[in-house]
Amino acid sequence: MTQETKKISLILSSDNHEKVQLAGMISSVAAVTGIEVLVFVSMGAVKKFKKGISDDERFSGGSFSKILREKKVPPYIDLFRQGKEFGGVRMFACPMALEVLGWTKDDLEDNLFDEVAGMTKFLIEADGSQLLNL
Amino acid sequence: MLDLKVSKTVDARGAFCPGPLMELIGSMKTEPVGSVIEILSSDHGSAKDIPEWIGKVGHEYIGTEQKEGYWSIVVKKAK
Numbered sequence: 001m002t003q004e005t006k007k008i009s010l011i012l013s014s015d016n017h018e019k020v021q022l023a024g025m026i027s028s029v030a031a032v033t034g035i036e037v038l039v040f041v042s043m044g045a046v047k048k049f050k051k052g053i054s055d056d057e058r059f060s061g062g063s064f065s066k067i068l069r070e071k072k073v074p075p076y077i078d079l080f081r082q083g084k085e086f087g088g089v090r091m092f093a094c095p096m097a098l099e100v101l102g103w104t105k106d107d108l109e110d111n112l113f114d115e116v117a118g119m120t121k122f123l124i125e126a127d128g129s130q131l132l133n134l
Numbered sequence: 135m136l137d138l139k140v141s142k143t144v145d146a147r148g149a150f151c152p153g154p155l156m157e158l159i160g161s162m163k164t165e166p167v168g169s170v171i172e173i174l175s176s177d178h179g180s181a182k183d184i185p186e187w188i189g190k191v192g193h194e195y196i197g198t199e200q201k202e203g204y205w206s207i208v209v210k211k212a213k
Contacts, residue, residue, distance in 0.1 A: 029152050029183075032159055033190050073150045082156050 007036040009126035011133045015044030017076075018062030019134040024079030026132070031087025038129065039080070040122045041113075042094035046101065048076070049093070049108045077109055084112070092117040092125075138196060140172045140208065141165065147176040147204050154180035155187060162193075162211050169211045170196065174204055181205035 008030055012023045027037045041049060048058065058076070059069040083089030093105060093113045101107075105116050117125075144161045146154035154175040162171060175181050181198065184207050188195045194210035 025152055028156065032155065033187060071150055074153045074156070079152070079156075086156075086159055 005035055005130060007038070007129035009038040009040070009122070009129045009131050011040045011042065011122075011131070012045045013043040014061070014134055015047050016061035017048070017059050017065040018068070020045060020048045021065075021068060021073065021076050021079075023134045024074075024076035024083075027089050028079040028083040028086070031083035031089045034087070036088040036129075037083060037090070038122070038125055039089065039091045040094065040119075040126075041091060042097045044097075046093060046097045046103070046108070049112065050103070051107060051109050077112070080112055090114045090125075092122055094118065138170045138208065138210075141169045143172045143174065145174045146180070147174050149175070149177065149180075151177055151179045151183065153177070155184055158184060158209070165211055167211050167213060171209055171211065173207050173209070174201075175207065176204040178205075181207060184209070 010023055010026065012020065014020065023039065027039055030037045059065045080089065080091065091113045093108060093116045095116050095118050098104060098116060105113060142161060142165055144157050146157045149157065154173060154177055158171065158173045165171060173184060185195045185198065188209050193212045196208040196210055199206045
């Protein structure tokens, strides 16, 4: 018996651009395919969502990132935004990761994060879904 | 396939996955039900993915034509 995937919960913890790009791709494509997506952005990944960072900072961290940048793949911020606009992507920012950096939600890209919510809330919300970690 | 009148062409050539799919979705939102939309994509992955998406969400897949360096995918907005 196969179970049709209806919800994916994605923990994004890496500050490696390739993984953040992939998370954006999974989120946006899942969202437009009727799959509910919950993204928990924690650890070094929060740095990739800081408001006003340069493209050098956005495309850093992966050996594949250079070619992705050259080929002008869709910016990951745009993918997450499209996921929110076209479908059910919700994004949580990890309060611990923000706190160690001395940041607040206002330091992150606008109109992306639904809330700053911790692991407990995330695990409750993720209950019953497929869990991925990038 | 080409007896159908295409009401809108989306040129997503040069865009990489999932760009073409997202462009198609954005365009479909503004078109009325029954519209026949053609999307041009140079990205092979997207050319394969778009019919999959069409099937999954319930629109009508008309067909795909391979051209010089790109694909023309024709779909119909069913709802």
